[in-house]
Amino acid sequence: xxxxxxxxxxxxxxxxxxxxxxxxxxxxxxxxxxxxxxxxxxxxxxxxxxxxxxxxxxxxxxxxxxxxxxxxxxxxxxxxxxxxxxxxxxxxxxxxxxxxxxxxxxxxxxxxxxxxxxxxxxxxxxxxxxxxxxxxxxxxxxxxxxxxxxxxxxxxxxxxxxxxxxxxxxxxxxxxxxxxxxxxxxxxxxxxxxxxxxxxxxxxxxxxxxxxxxxxxxxxxxxxxxxxxxxxxxxxxxxxxxxxxxxxxxxxxxxxxxxxxxxxxxxxxxxxxxxxxxxxxxxxxxxxxxxxxxxxxxxxxxxxxxxxxxxxxxxxx
Amino acid sequence: xxxxxxxxxxxxxxxxxxxxxxxxxxxxxxxxxxxxxxxxxxxxxxxxxxxxxxxxxxxxxxxxxxxxxxxxxxxxxxxxxxxxxxxxxxxxxxxxxxxxxxxxxxxxxxxxxxxxxxxxxxxxxxxxxxxxxxxxxxxxxxxxxxxxxxxxxxxxxxxxxxxxxxxxxxxxxxxxxxxxxxxxxxxxxxxxxxxxxxxxxxxxxxxxxxxxxxxxxxxxxxxxxxxxxxxxxxxxxxxxxxxxxxxxxxxxxxxxxxxxxxxxxxxxxxxxxxxxxxxxxxxxxxxxxxxxxxxxxx
Numbered sequence: 001x002x003x004x005x006x007x008x009x010x011x012x013x014x015x016x017x018x019x020x021x022x023x024x025x026x027x028x029x030x031x032x033x034x035x036x037x038x039x040x041x042x043x044x045x046x047x048x049x050x051x052x053x054x055x056x057x058x059x060x061x062x063x064x065x066x067x068x069x070x071x072x073x074x075x076x077x078x079x080x081x082x083x084x085x086x087x088x089x090x091x092x093x094x095x096x097x098x099x100x101x102x103x104x105x106x107x108x109x110x111x112x113x114x115x116x117x118x119x120x121x122x123x124x125x126x127x128x129x130x131x132x133x134x135x136x137x138x139x140x141x142x143x144x145x146x147x148x149x150x151x152x153x154x155x156x157x158x159x160x161x162x163x164x165x166x167x168x169x170x171x172x173x174x175x176x177x178x179x180x181x182x183x184x185x186x187x188x189x190x191x192x193x194x195x196x197x198x199x200x201x202x203x204x205x206x207x208x209x210x211x212x213x214x215x216x217x218x219x220x221x222x223x224x225x226x227x228x229x230x231x232x233x234x235x236x237x238x239x240x241x242x243x244x245x246x247x248x249x250x251x252x253x254x255x256x257x258x259x260x261x262x263x264x265x266x267x268x269x270x271x272x273x274x275x276x277x278x279x280x281x282x283x284x285x286x287x288x289x290x291x292x293x294x295x296x297x298x299x300x301x302x303x304x305x306x307x308x309x310x311x312x313x314x315x316x317x
Numbered sequence: 318x319x320x321x322x323x324x325x326x327x328x329x330x331x332x333x334x335x336x337x338x339x340x341x342x343x344x345x346x347x348x349x350x351x352x353x354x355x356x357x358x359x360x361x362x363x364x365x366x367x368x369x370x371x372x373x374x375x376x377x378x379x380x381x382x383x384x385x386x387x388x389x390x391x392x393x394x395x396x397x398x399x400x401x402x403x404x405x406x407x408x409x410x411x412x413x414x415x416x417x418x419x420x421x422x423x424x425x426x427x428x429x430x431x432x433x434x435x436x437x438x439x440x441x442x443x444x445x446x447x448x449x450x451x452x453x454x455x456x457x458x459x460x461x462x463x464x465x466x467x468x469x470x471x472x473x474x475x476x477x478x479x480x481x482x483x484x485x486x487x488x489x490x491x492x493x494x495x496x497x498x499x500x501x502x503x504x505x506x507x508x509x510x511x512x513x514x515x516x517x518x519x520x521x522x523x524x525x526x527x528x529x530x531x532x533x534x535x536x537x538x539x540x541x542x543x544x545x546x547x548x549x550x551x552x553x554x555x556x557x558x559x560x561x562x563x564x565x566x567x568x569x570x571x572x573x574x575x576x577x578x579x580x581x582x583x584x585x586x587x588x589x590x591x592x593x594x595x596x597x598x599x600x601x602x603x604x605x606x607x608x609x610x611x612x613x614x615x
Binding site: 053059106109110111112113114117118120121122124125128129131132238239242245246249253278279281282284285286288289292293296 | 360362411414415418420421422424425426428429430431432433435436437439440548552555556559563589590592593596597599600603604607608609
């Protein structure tokens, strides 16, 4: 595990970041508060993907499907089924987790690229249904102006709720990864055949990872509803999954904080570079290619390699 | 089943032919993707962008000829070559250094390329919708079994099998094709035999690009060209290649037929949800045969 000094160092960094985040909305203009909140949402989405992608080595190619299911479940629960907001917010991640169970159950018997492709098809089925079932989902237009309780109608209300949810998710995901279950998952990623041989049920562990990741993805969907009070079919489109996938690999998919850093970078790049150039995706593409050639473990992979000596027996992670 | 009685034989046949001609374009693009997957082991996410470049290049070439009907035919030849050139530079300068990397990295890398190419297309051609007119020979419609079919669709129905035949002749009869097939199965062994695998990869990548560009040029008269067209095709092509069996050209043909026909026939049954059918077909195929219909080289 870690040496004590690294733990302390990271703890100091974390507390500093937390203190600035708590103070930020009182100092920064509203627009920056909005961007920060969007970063929270996206960071939780990217980190939830990394639970399966980085720690499980599973080709989760349509993670945005669960994000979209969570967001749509919350939105439809409130607007079409008249649920109390909090009930909808609690049910939505559970529905996303159920979607993860169903999709995962089908996909888990397939390997690698085939797994990813089946997942894209199943996720795309959800997307098409949302797009075409206009009577229920409002189709292409999406659902806007979802009524939320008064404190959440302000940007600061959304900011603090999302900050609290994000912190809760971070702690929960950290415990998932550090748990025996998380350790088993990483062992399966590194050598599935050996795990099978010592009696671990590989498929069940992978399925559980998919369900957990879908649950947190669903929470990110709810966070999006808190921030934007709207949902639209693009959230479920497969190419958005690729964006999230990029955030994980950009930040470093073998590290805990990497996807968060990747998400923040992509959102900041999109927000600020797009003011100066309409070709900001070209910039992102160039950054990614440079990264692949020079920092293949992502930004946090590079940073943590600097701070942490390699484990002597070269544990494959 | 009341709705089934409303479907006339003529409507069925005409939808079938529309689906088949759409499947021909899907096949040509997917065959290129499948070939690159098979020989180079690269899941090339940028393949859709190459198809888009083919379509926009066809637009520019046809435009340059003004009202001269030769423009379209020149475009059909030159646009794929332009794409192949772009592909060659890309493969030699960047991609060839990354073959040892794992698939996720290759996906990330080709996705980054897709982002870049998409913006380059925006720089060169702008964000407006563009359209290409087919030459007069291919305008209007012809009768097939008493059903009136747009001439252009009939033309696609001829081109598709010709491309399939060409690919078969290339891989089965030419020396380079045979080496490429061998490299798909065991690249180390091919290298040990003293063959320059590096150039085989470059040629294989170019062939994939030619097919992407040809697909783009062929699709140009059938829809308005937009910057989003790469997103649509790439996902369809990947699904087609997957249900066919990764790296199997004939699998790509079967997959494309399944994809195109289920969608167009689905329009007869459930017009609003027709888009569901190809995805459902993919799900069913993968559940029944987890590595695709035909033999996969992966």
